[in-house]
Amino acid sequence: MAVYESDLPGVGKKFEVDLDDESRLVVVIHNTGKRELFIRPDPDADSEKLFELSDKLARQVGTIMEGAYFQPIKTDDIETVLSEESLIEWVKVPAESPVAGETLEDAGIREETGASVVAIQRDGETITNPGPDTTLMPEDTLVAVGSREEHDELESFVAGE
Amino acid sequence: MAATPLVEVGALFAAVAVGGAVATRVGQSVIPFYVLAGVLVGPDVLGRVGAPHVAPGDVITVLAELGIVFLLFFLGLEFSIDRLLASRDRITAAGTIDLVINFPVGVAVGLVLGWSAVEALFLGGIVYISSSAVITKSLIDLGWIANDESDPMLGTLVFEDLVIAVYLTVMSAAVLGGGDSSAVAVDLAVATGFLLALFAVARYGTGLVERLVDGDTQELQLLRAVALTVLVGGIALEIGVSEAVAAFFVGMAVGSTEHSDDVEHLLMPVRDLFAAVFFFWIGLETNLAAMAATAGIVAVLVVLTTPTKLVSGYLGGRRYGLDGRRSFRVGAGMVTRGEFSLVIATLAASGATPILRETIPSLAVGYVLVMSVLGTTLMTYSDVVWRRIGGA
Numbered sequence: 001m002a003v004y005e006s007d008l009p010g011v012g013k014k015f016e017v018d019l020d021d022e023s024r025l026v027v028v029i030h031n032t033g034k035r036e037l038f039i040r041p042d043p044d045a046d047s048e049k050l051f052e053l054s055d056k057l058a059r060q061v062g063t064i065m066e067g068a069y070f071q072p073i074k075t076d077d078i079e080t081v082l083s084e085e086s087l088i089e090w091v092k093v094p095a096e097s098p099v100a101g102e103t104l105e106d107a108g109i110r111e112e113t114g115a116s117v118v119a120i121q122r123d124g125e126t127i128t129n130p131g132p133d134t135t136l137m138p139e140d141t142l143v144a145v146g147s148r149e150e151h152d153e154l155e156s157f158v159a160g161e
Numbered sequence: 162m163a164a165t166p167l168v169e170v171g172a173l174f175a176a177v178a179v180g181g182a183v184a185t186r187v188g189q190s191v192i193p194f195y196v197l198a199g200v201l202v203g204p205d206v207l208g209r210v211g212a213p214h215v216a217p218g219d220v221i222t223v224l225a226e227l228g229i230v231f232l233l234f235f236l237g238l239e240f241s242i243d244r245l246l247a248s249r250d251r252i253t254a255a256g257t258i259d260l261v262i263n264f265p266v267g268v269a270v271g272l273v274l275g276w277s278a279v280e281a282l283f284l285g286g287i288v289y290i291s292s293s294a295v296i297t298k299s300l301i302d303l304g305w306i307a308n309d310e311s312d313p314m315l316g317t318l319v320f321e322d323l324v325i326a327v328y329l330t331v332m333s334a335a336v337l338g339g340g341d342s343s344a345v346a347v348d349l350a351v352a353t354g355f356l357l358a359l360f361a362v363a364r365y366g367t368g369l370v371e372r373l374v375d376g377d378t379q380e381l382q383l384l385r386a387v388a389l390t391v392l393v394g395g396i397a398l399e400i401g402v403s404e405a406v407a408a409f410f411v412g413m414a415v416g417s418t419e420h421s422d423d424v425e426h427l428l429m430p431v432r433d434l435f436a437a438v439f440f441f442w443i444g445l446e447t448n449l450a451a452m453a454a455t456a457g458i459v460a461v462l463v464v465l466t467t468p469t470k471l472v473s474g475y476l477g478g479r480r481y482g483l484d485g486r487r488s489f490r491v492g493a494g495m496v497t498r499g500e501f502s503l504v505i506a507t508l509a510a511s512g513a514t515p516i517l518r519e520t521i522p523s524l525a526v527g528y529v530l531v532m533s534v535l536g537t538t539l540m541t542y543s544d545v546v547w548r549r550i551g552g553a
Contacts, residue, residue: 006312007247008306008311008315009239009240009315009316009318009319010235010239010293010297010315010318011297011301011306011315014306014307026307028306028307030301031422031425031426032426032429036306036307038304038307040307040308044484046304046305046308047304047305047307047308048304049304049307
């Protein structure tokens with residue numbers, strides 16, 4: 001799946017998503033927050049406007065589309081599938097977690113679970129590519145890559161089970 | 162009847178509100194209707210028949226100047242050097258075609274009329290610059306924004322913005338300064354120095370600008386951004402530099418801070434408000450007799466500069482790899498002239514010669530009225546026109 005992004009000076013940004021057939025979904029995000037959705041049936045055709053949403057509504061619809069409220073495919077958490085055998089998951093570090101206060105190296109997450117922590121979200125900020133000396137804090141959200149089993153391991157490991 | 166300024170300003174907004182409503186009803190852009198509203202409630206129409214009317218005065222002039230400042234501030238805010246560099250080959254190609262085809266036509270017409278070089282250069286600028294406001298609005302209204310033709314159009318507009326910033330700098334030094342060429346050189350040096358300083362701040366002083374516009378609340382942020390923009394614009398004017406160009410650089414500086422989006426949201430209504438006053442003020446200042454006297458030149462310009470934009474836009478679209486029909490749309494879209502032609506005319510009006518003071522502003526109003534309506538209509542019917550001229 002290819003997503004094309006382009007700037008629209010004075011307007012906002014345009015995202016084009018190739019759909020399975022010849023058609024393309026075009027999302028225009030206005031600087032005002034308004035989202036407009038278009039469909040282009042084939043490369044030569046004009047874009048037909050499907051609908052527009054306010055900023056707030058678009059976020060709500062987006063969350064529904066993402067599956068935050070209902071996951072049709074069996075899974076426990078929000079996740080992003082990279083391939084058959086690897087996906088990204090977000091795991092919260094509980095306040096009483098045994099790894100809280102330890103560095104990534106000391107906690108030995110990869111050795112114990114097989115999953116790799118690629119980012120840590122803390123107080124609205126994101127630490128990307130945390131080094132082995134990064135200390136884990138209670139309430140951190142770990143962004144990890146691994147297989148489904150590795151993620152299950154990670155979740156119970158962080159919870160201290 | 163001696164009206165208080167408050168009543169006049171109220172009447173002003175009532176008139177532009179009605180003008181805007183009519184424009185929307187007939188599917189046209191609002192700019193010509195704001196101008197017409199100014200003409201209608203001004204001394205030349207309502208005043209002539211003895212009815213209460215809005216008189217040109219200091220209050221409205223200052224509000225209109227704020228309109229120019231905020232129009233150009235937004236141009237700078239949305240102008241990104243990175244964006245220009247990212248697709249510089251195509252933007253530069255399409256932008257250069259646009260410049261070399263359209264600008265000389267205006268200059269040539271001016272010279273044929275026997276005008277001086279400066280006067281002719283003003284005409285060149287007025288016919289060169291397409292209307293970002295109207296074209297962008299039409300792109301959204303027609304849904305072309307999601308099509309490939311929006312890329313060359315918006316790209317060319319960005320290129321024009323950069324050209325117009327340089328152009329206004331040079332031209333304001335030429336008219337705001339003294340008469341002889343050595344004075345012009347000094348003024349140009351002062352202007353260039355001031356603008357280079359602004360540019361340096363815009364490019365390297367992001368931290369400073371960041372602190373300047375960083376208010377704790379929306380209210381404070383709004384006030385800081387307005388204060389910065391208007392103050393720098395005002396100081397620029399004091400030392401003989403175009404307030405418009407100064408505002409452009411302030412916009413660019415703010416645009417590179419992380420407050421860019423917040424400021425944009427906060428100031429958009431401010432811009433719309435004062436830009437409407439600017440267009441109204443243009444109408445108010447318009448002398449119908451002088452406008453009628455320039456009708457011949459306007460007609461010539463319309464006949465000459467509609468095809469040039471069609472051609473330059475078409476060639477620009479082709480450079481973006483578009484097919485004939487879409488390339489023609491690019492051309493049709495670029496025909497609209499609007500706010501910046503009027504900003505240039507306002508600058509010309511501060512000049513010394515009768516042509517600069519009277520002829521150019523009057524003809525610019527007529528020209529923009531025709532071209533904005535013609536351009537918007539051409540966009541709507543571009544496919545029909547394209548088939549009619551035998552396009553596949």
